[in-house]
Amino acid sequence: MSEAGNDHWIFGYGSLVWRAGFPYAERCPAWIQGYSRRFWQGSTDHRGRPGAPGRVVTLVRDPGATCFGMAYRLTPQDRSDVLDHLDHRERGGYERIEAALHFEQCGEREREASTAWLYIATPSNHNYLGPAGLDEIAAQVRIAYGPSGTNLEYVLELARFLREHRAQDDHVFALAELLTR
Ligand code: BEZ
Numbered sequence: 001m002s003e004a005g006n007d008h009w010i011f012g013y014g015s016l017v018w019r020a021g022f023p024y025a026e027r028c029p030a031w032i033q034g035y036s037r038r039f040w041q042g043s044t045d046h047r048g049r050p051g052a053p054g055r056v057v058t059l060v061r062d063p064g065a066t067c068f069g070m071a072y073r074l075t076p077q078d079r080s081d082v083l084d085h086l087d088h089r090e091r092g093g094y095e096r097i098e099a100a101l102h103f104e105q106c107g108e109r110e111r112e113a114s115t116a117w118l119y120i121a122t123p124s125n126h127n128y129l130g131p132a133g134l135d136e137i138a139a140q141v142r143i144a145y146g147p148s149g150t151n152l153e154y155v156l157e158l159a160r161f162l163r164e165h166r167a168q169d170d171h172v173f174a175l176a177e178l179l180t181r
Pocket of ligand 1: 011013015017057094120
C-alpha cells in the first residue's frame, strides 16, 4: 500500500473548516465531488437551543457539484479516539460516510487524491429541517444562538473561509449577503 493509502483524513465543510476540536497531524484545503452544502440541518445543541433551533450545514447529493472544505490528516495514534469523539459528538443526526478527497495546494506539497470520512445529516434524523427559502433561513439564523455561539457567526465564518480560499458556494454566499445587507 502507498503512503497515501495509509492516511486517514476527516473532511470538514461546516464549523470544522475553522475549528477542528481534535488533534491532527496536518490540515489541507480540499474538496469533494457530487455534493452541495445546504443549511438544512437544525442545531439545538451548538448554534440553537431546544425549541429554537439554528440552521447548520449538511450535504445533499448533487452530481457535478463540488464542495470545498478543510481536510485533517489524523495520526495513527489518535485515529480511533478522534473517530469515537466525532461519532459521539455528531450522534444527534449525522452519519459518517466516506468520499473521494481532492486537494488544493497544501503548503509546498502537491497531494494525490485520497479518501476521507465526513458527517452528513440524513433527512430521517429528528433535528432535520430540510429545504426552505433563503429569507426564511436568514430569519432563523438572525435570532438563533446556542452554547457554541450565534448562528450568524457560524454563517459568516463559513463565508469568510470560502472567500479566503476563493471557493465558490452560491448558497452560502447568498445567505451571508442577505444577513449582512
Ligand atoms: C463539519 O464541520 O464539516 C461538520 C461536522 C460535523 C457534522 C457535519 C459537518
